[in-house]
Amino acid sequence: GAVVSQHPSRVICKSGTSVKIECRSLDFQATTMFWYRQFPKQSLMLMATSNEGSKATYEQGVEKDKFLINHASLTLSTLTVTSAHPEDSSFYICSARDLASGDTGELFFGEGSRLTVL
Amino acid sequence: GQQVMQIPQYQHVQEGEDFTTYCNSSTTLSNIQWYKQRPGGHPVFLIQLVKSGEVKKQKRLTFQFGEAKKNSSLHITATQTTDVGTYFCAGSSSNDYKLSFGAGTTVTVRA
Numbered sequence: 107g108a109v110v111s112q113h114p115s116r117v118i119c120k121s122g123t124s125v126k127i128e129c130r131s132l133d134f135q136a137t138t139m140f141w142y143r144q145f146p147k148q149s150l151m152l153m154a155t156s157n158e159g160s161k162a163t164y165e166q167g168v169e170k171d172k173f174l175i176n177h178a179s180l181t182l183s184t185l186t187v188t189s190a191h192p193e194d195s196s197f198y199i200c201s202a203r204d205l206a207s208g209d210t211g212e213l214f215f216g217e218g219s220r221l222t223v224l
Numbered sequence: 225g226q227q228v229m230q231i232p233q234y235q236h237v238q239e240g241e242d243f244t245t246y247c248n249s250s251t252t253l254s255n256i257q258w259y260k261q262r263p264g265g266h267p268v269f270l271i272q273l274v275k276s277g278e279v280k281k282q283k284r285l286t287f288q289f290g291e292a293k294k295n296s297s298l299h300i301t302a303t304q305t306t307d308v309g310t311y312f313c314a315g316s317s318s319n320d321y322k323l324s325f326g327a328g329t330t331v332t333v334r335a
Contacts, residue, residue, distance in 0.1 A: 140322070149312065149327045150267070199266055209321035210255050212269040213314075 108134045110202050112216025119190055120224055126186045127219045129200030135180035136202035140213070141173075144197045153198075156183040180205065190223040197221075227251075228315050230326025237303045238334050245329035247296040247313035254318040256289055256296045261328070262309040270311075305333050 109132040119125050129139055137158045142150040154175050155163040162175035172194075174186040183202075187194055197220050201213040227250045237243050247256065255274045259267040271280055273289035273296060280287045284307075286299040296313055310330045314323040 138321075147330065150325045152322065152325075155322060201267075210272075210274075210316065212257060212272060213259075213267075213323065215259075215266040215268070218266050 108132075108202075108204055108214045110200065110214045110216040112200050112219055114219055115217055116220045116222075118222045118224065121191055122189055124186055124188045125190055125221060126184055127198055127200075127221075129183045129185070129202070129216050131181045131202045131204075131214070134202075134204040134206070134214075136183075137180060137205055139177060139183040139200055139202045141175065141183075141185050142199045142201065144199060144218075146197075150199065153185075156185075158183075187221065190221070192223045195221055195223045228313060228324045228326040230313055230329060232329055233327060235329050235331045236334065237307075237331060239303055239305065241303055242299065242301045243303060243331070244297055244299045245311055245313075247298075247315070247326050249294045249315050249324075251317055252293050253315040254293075256293075256313055256315040257323065258287060258296075258298055259312045259314060259325075260309050261312065265309075267312060300331075303331075303333055305335060307331055308333050 111130045139156040141153045153168045156175045156177040158177045164170045177183040199218040200216040203211050230247045235243050257272045258270040261267045271287050277291045278289040284301045288297045310328040312328045313326045316323050
């Protein structure tokens with residue numbers, strides 16, 4: 107099946123620094139990728155929709171200047187957590203939908219990135 | 225957007241028993257998908273339901289989409305230890321391609 111690669115899988119950073127997380131679709135193209143945040147034993151909270159070649163669409167309550175999203179190609183989206191604080195510590199997961207499956211196909215998830223901000 | 229509610233949040237099952245997790249939406253869905261996330265892993269697609277009243281089976285798993293396309297269920301028979309994990313339903317409406325995820329049902333199995 108389709109594979110989405112996400113890295114780093116784990117990152118520890120100091121408060122105030124920025125961290126970039128990459129999400130790549132390895133064997134398909136995706137005009138849209140989704141970024142989620144997942145707290146322990148909780149559901150997936152959609153943060154933003156990454157759109158290839160255009161600005162990301164952020165969900166209500168998510169600061170766009172805090173979580174910078176770039177979708178420069180059909181296979182790569184990045185999420186940068188800027189000026190990270192301990193409350194940003196979480197599990198971040200990306201997902202992508204194969205361009206060929208349209209708007210309602212299954213989502214392929216990356217392995218997730220666990221961010222710890224000291 | 226639509227809200228998707230899922231119950232129960234936790235399901236402790238004796239190995240060999242059956243259980244069901246339920247998903248309800250505040251609005252009519254165009255499709256509903258189910259995902260499984262193993263402990264420490266990422267969600268993996270299980271199935272998609274599109275038609276009203278649709279029923280699909282995958283071995284011991286039976287998925288159902290309600291007639292009104294506002295609810296869905298996942299029924300697992302003869303639970304095994306390999307069924308451990310969190311099962312999420314996720315739905316989208318016809319005018320919104322984004323998937324809204326339910327809270328998930330975390331399943332543990334007693335051997």
